[in-house]
Amino acid sequence: MKVNGTLINYYFHCKRQCWLHGNRLNLEDNSEIVKVGKVIHEERAERSSGTELAIDNIKLDKLTKDYLVEVKKSDADVEAAKWQLLLYLNILKEKGIERKGKLEFVEKNKGKSKILILELNQQSEDELTKVIDSIEKLLKEENVPETINKPSCKKCAYYEYCYI
Numbered sequence: 001m002k003v004n005g006t007l008i009n010y011y012f013h014c015k016r017q018c019w020l021h022g023n024r025l026n027l028e029d030n031s032e033i034v035k036v037g038k039v040i041h042e043e044r045a046e047r048s049s050g051t052e053l054a055i056d057n058i059k060l061d062k063l064t065k066d067y068l069v070e071v072k073k074s075d076a077d078v079e080a081a082k083w084q085l086l087l088y089l090n091i092l093k094e095k096g097i098e099r100k101g102k103l104e105f106v107e108k109n110k111g112k113s114k115i116l117i118l119e120l121n122q123q124s125e126d127e128l129t130k131v132i133d134s135i136e137k138l139l140k141e142e143n144v145p146e147t148i149n150k151p152s153c154k155k156c157a158y159y160e161y162c163y164i
Helices: 005-013 015-022 032-047 078-094 122-140 151-155 159-163
Strands: 051-055 058-063 067-074 100-107 115-118
Touching: 005 015, 005 078, 005 122, 015 122, 058 078, 067 078, 078 100, 078 115, 078 122, 151 159
Parallel strands: 067 100
Antiparallel strands: 051 058, 058 067, 100 115
């Protein structure tokens, strides 16, 4: 499986979740939290143009003349969302489209700002290459990684697989 935004996000959130999804075990269709996130994206798409663009193996929430906008339900895992957006910016750059990145959080839990601006630079590109290599290596491993046992696990689409 080619590394996409979901795998990048899961890699930072939980290596086990990344491995399961990357090895074609998809339990997201049963998750209420995932369904809420999809509804948020659908509502935003109805209100504005230029939303939900598919390029290669990724889906972009919105592309404007200045920004690639990624909308997240909450700021519960900002680091994962940042790397997902950096992957998208890198893919666009490879296609000759350079933009800044904008992360918009619908529900603000931990951070002070509902919007973060990111720019792809050489350092982040180099680190992204390392992350993609690590994900590809992880997905080839024979055994599923151990559970991480964090409070966030209870909200995960894979909770029943991991703990029940």
